[in-house]
Amino acid sequence: MAYQALYRQWRPTDFSSMVAQEAVVATLRNQITTGRIAHAYLFCGSRGTGKTSTAKIMARAINCEHPSNGDPCGQCESCKRLLGEESMDVMEIDAASNNGVDEIRDLRETVKYPPQHGKFKVYIIDEVHMLSASAFHALLKTLEEPPGHVVFILATTEPQKLPATILSRCQRFDFGRIPAHQIAGRLRQAVEGANGTATDTALSMIARAAEGGMRDALSILDMCLGYQSDVTEALVRNVLGTSDRSFLFRFTEALEWEDASTVMAMIDELMRAGREPMVFAKDVSQHLRALLMAKTCPDDLASLLDLTAEAAEEYVGQAENMTVTRLMKMMEYFMNVETELRWASSPRIVLENAALKCCLRTVEADTAALNDRIAQLEKQLADLTEKLKNGVVAAAPAKAEKPAAKSAPKKEEAPKPKVLTPTGRSTDDTWKEALNVLKKSDSGTYSMLTMGRYAGCDGTTYRWEAPMGMDIYVGVLNKDAKRNAIAAALTEAAGVESKFEALPAGGQKQNDDSEAAFVAQLEQTFGKANTLVQEEVK
Numbered sequence: 001m002a003y004q005a006l007y008r009q010w011r012p013t014d015f016s017s018m019v020a021q022e023a024v025v026a027t028l029r030n031q032i033t034t035g036r037i038a039h040a041y042l043f044c045g046s047r048g049t050g051k052t053s054t055a056k057i058m059a060r061a062i063n064c065e066h067p068s069n070g071d072p073c074g075q076c077e078s079c080k081r082l083l084g085e086e087s088m089d090v091m092e093i094d095a096a097s098n099n100g101v102d103e104i105r106d107l108r109e110t111v112k113y114p115p116q117h118g119k120f121k122v123y124i125i126d127e128v129h130m131l132s133a134s135a136f137h138a139l140l141k142t143l144e145e146p147p148g149h150v151v152f153i154l155a156t157t158e159p160q161k162l163p164a165t166i167l168s169r170c171q172r173f174d175f176g177r178i179p180a181h182q183i184a185g186r187l188r189q190a191v192e193g194a195n196g197t198a199t200d201t202a203l204s205m206i207a208r209a210a211e212g213g214m215r216d217a218l219s220i221l222d223m224c225l226g227y228q229s230d231v232t233e234a235l236v237r238n239v240l241g242t243s244d245r246s247f248l249f250r251f252t253e254a255l256e257w258e259d260a261s262t263v264m265a266m267i268d269e270l271m272r273a274g275r276e277p278m279v280f281a282k283d284v285s286q287h288l289r290a291l292l293m294a295k296t297c298p299d300d301l302a303s304l305l306d307l308t309a310e311a312a313e314e315y316v317g318q319a320e321n322m323t324v325t326r327l328m329k330m331m332e333y334f335m336n337v338e339t340e341l342r343w344a345s346s347p348r349i350v351l352e353n354a355a356l357k358c359c360l361r362t363v364e365a366d367t368a369a370l371n372d373r374i375a376q377l378e379k380q381l382a383d384l385t386e387k388l389k390n391g392v393v394a395a396a397p398a399k400a401e402k403p404a405a406k407s408a409p410k411k412e413e414a415p416k417p418k419v420l421t422p423t424g425r426s427t428d429d430t431w432k433e434a435l436n437v438l439k440k441s442d443s444g445t446y447s448m449l450t451m452g453r454y455a456g457c458d459g460t461t462y463r464w465e466a467p468m469g470m471d472i473y474v475g476v477l478n479k480d481a482k483r484n485a486i487a488a489a490l491t492e493a494a495g496v497e498s499k500f501e502a503l504p505a506g507g508q509k510q511n512d513d514s515e516a517a518f519v520a521q522l523e524q525t526f527g528k529a530n531t532l533v534q535e536e537v538k
């Protein structure tokens with residue numbers, strides 16, 4: 001017998017064997033048991049989420065002589081005939097394969113004849129958005145007055161491309177991406193069915209790479225099993241062309257330490273191993289994103305990223321020594337690689353350039369980077385002072401002590417003028433308190449807010465500025481529901497009606513003044529002679 005691809009072997013034959021899509025399945029089961037079948041359905045969702053499988057199950061279920069809880073029995077004449085896929089009663093049209101005008105025209109001819117065997121004639125039109133305008137027109141005529149024995153099931157990955165006239169005539173079902181752990185569960189069954197073995201990590205790597213599509217996941221597994229029956233992480237990485245996790249940890253650590261020579265050596269190692277710069281840049285972005293999430297929502301990390309508890313801990317551990325600003329900046333560089341690679345004649349140089357930018361933190365001239373730098377230096381100084389006090393660093397260079405001593409009186413010299421709210425909090429503290437409240441009540445909003453920066457308050461309106469390249473958050477946070485929730489937290493913390501506003505990166509303020517202020521602060525802290533301000537090297 002010829003080899004049958006895993007995704008065909010594991011295509012579900014009834015609702016009970018479907019993975020995920022619980023809401024869709026429950027509604028369809030209910031319609032079948034109560035006999036309230038619509039005459040046109042629209043199944044929307046990304047590839048491999050079960051649209052076509054569901055359409056086929058549906059076609060059998062509504063024709064089944066003894067359906068059980070909405071599932072086709074698989075035993076009756078009708079079920080057997082339809083499982084053999086030789087019936088004239090279920091027609092599959094792939095709109096992507098041709099323009100479909102002829103097929104739709106044929107459909108209009110055949111649609112009036114009753115089914116040969118079962119109760120319903122079912123037309124499944126896959127990728128329906130690919131139909132030409134005239135084919136849509138022809139289809140619409142049929143959808144307007146369908147004979148009682150006909151059911152249409154239209155499937156599409158891009159419902160926004162469908163004319164409103166079609167949308168309004170169909171009952172719509174949205175198929176969500178399948179969660180990685182559910183995909184991994186099915187992969188486990190498939191591996192065992194193929195008499196193979198696999199580690200949990202290998203399977204969850206495949207599941208994550210498939211991005212919610214079961215068909216892609218099973219195809220990747222198929223490729224792995226084509227090499228060897230023991231599916232290991234190394235094998236999956238080879239098949240996917242991605243990098244070792246420990247390699248990514250070492251690479252980002254080198255970036256954090258601004259260790260350019262290690263970084264360059266690691267890129268060289270990758271290129272010699274024949275890795276794609278684009279794939280690696282994506283891997284690094286993913287890793288940085290995981291670190292960013294580890295930094296902003298460490299407690300939910302395992303469930304957010306579908307990780308084991310140990311893996312989540314590794315990310316949290318690495319993120320501990322990095323600041324959010326720094327991570328965002330590095331992520332920005334690596335995400336730009338993707339765009340730049342499109343025009344680049346030497347992909348390797350683009351990748352190296354991004355890595356070097358991460359290493360040369362001192363050339364970052366924007367205030368956020370300076371702020372970050374100050375925060376880190378202050379922490380280092382504090383650590384060092386502590387060690388000096390305890391006599392741990394006996395022979396520390398005298399230079400290190402000086403700025404530490406200078407930075408202490410600075411705080412007493414220039415106390416910040418504070419605006420107090422009715423609750424007695426300064427506006428800065430009000431912001432912090434509101435964040436604390438949100439952290440408990442709405443961690444999603446809280447995480448978004450921590451990625452950007454607090455941009456000040458003029459009386460009662462608190463402003464927040466999006467991080468570079470993430471202006472998408474502005475729209476999200478300015479939506480009424482979110483904005484009101486944040487305003488409510490602020491109002492509570494301030495004791496007076498307060499408002500919230502999200503601004504795009506760079507805000508509406510001129511950055512130069514605050515930048516000058518930062519430089520002044522730096523000079524005050526470290527002494528003018530020790531401060532060198534460089535323009536960013538373009």
Ligand SMILES: [Zn+2]
Nearest residue numbers: 064073076079
């Ligand atoms: Zn049956």
